[in-house]
Amino acid sequence: MFWRLITSRRFAPLFVSQFFSAFNDNFVRNMLVLLILFRLGDEHAGPRVTLAIGLFMLPSIFLSALGGEWADAHDKALIARRLKFAEIFVQMIAAAGFALASLPMLYAALVGLGIIAALFTPVKYGILPDHLAREELPAGNALVEGATFVAILCGIMFGGYAASHERSSIGVAMQLMAIAGLCYGASLFIPPTRTGAPGLRADPNIFRSTWHCVAELKVDARIWSGAQAVSWFWLVGAVSLSLVPVLIKQRIGGGLDVETAVSALFAVGIAIGSLLAAIIARGRIWLTPIPVSAVLMAVFLLDLGFATMGLPRTGVTISLGAFLESGPGLRIALDITGLAAAAGLFVVPAFAAVQAWANEARRARVIAGVNIVSSLYMVGATLLTAILQSPLAGLSEPKLLILLGCLNLGAAIYFWAKFTTKH
DSSP: OHHHHHTSTTTHHHHHHHHHHHHHHHHHHHHHHHIIIIISOOTTHHHHHHHHHHHHHHHHHHHHHHHHHHHHHSOHHHHHHHHHHHHHHHHHHHHHHHHTTOHHHHHHHHHHHHHHHHHHHHHHHHSHHHHSOGGGHHHHHHHHHHHHHHHHHHHHHHHHHHHSTTOOHHHHHHHHHHHHHHHHHHHTTSOOOOOSOTTOOOOSOHHHHHHHHHHHHTTSHHHHHHHHHHHHHHHHHHHHHHHHHHHIIIIIOBOHHHHHHHHHHHHHHHHHHHHHHHHHHTTSOOOTHHHHHHHHHHHHHHHHHHHHHTOOOOOOOBOHHHHHHSHHHHHHHHHHHHHHHHHHHHHHHHHHHHHHHSOGGGHHHHHHHHHHHHHHHHHHHHHHHHHHHSTTTOOOHHHHHHHHHHHHHHHHHHHHHHSSSOO
């Protein structure tokens, strides 16, 4: 089924377009993070890195409902093409921000990419049930999630390389424009879809439409529970990805190569877990892996926190080889990979279930509602994490990872109660 989907016109163009879109988002975001950590010498790097992730996600709270309305009221393929065309202009801001080493411009580019992502997500996930059969949804979602995190890996690697002192501004600008061009080019081949709600008119009041979008999720208890599961996945990912880079640099002394390798392990782990979820499901909407995976995430988060708790801050930079040869380094690498694999196994059945249960006329708005809830989880969690990292509270990254692990145990109990019956 994986091969049949990846080579079919009904899936491949969307797959490629969303791959380059995820690559682009993470190229810019990681370039900004590493500029903060290594080139600008910011002594308050932790909160600023967390702020970057929060700013990227903030537009999803207020614009996802609009994206869902557009997607339900129009051909989703047409909306995808228009959004990917707009992304080209955001790339120009990112290129200028890198050339000038301007944090405000790079933050502005992240907000622009966040706006496009907010509008595109209901299209990306809402279109899958239009082109895939119900039994293909777990495999389709696994491929999308797996490819998304491989794209994250590639974006992290190229973003880190671009953040090094040797890269020319012209070269980075050309890379950014090439990514945007590939993303738009692939979107041109997405097959058209039926209009889910032909008479629907988008509500110009984004606050009202956002409220209605989330409120309507609660009408179906199954979909609401699925939305909570998807949102928890993104919360864990956002907080982990904001804490780990700072921990690696300050507690381990890892340089760019170590940061990139750890991020690569996270992306590969997500891809493995996502594909494993599809293989286990065998075309079924099966939710038992969700609470089990939450327990596994808790185990790896707790071990990651305890593994680094006793490590003092260091000003020494170590190589990737030295990192992997050390006991703490190897333990961290295994924890990151295990955490990511468990997260991939967690999210795929949840998203496949939401897509399968949503009515065709409202499917994109259901996905938009899930995206809003996920964004609220992520923005709230990252802002709270930034406050807890600041001198106001002074919690270290290892303590925050332990706290997140304990919260995952609570989440496992909650989702066990919700998903112990078959749907």
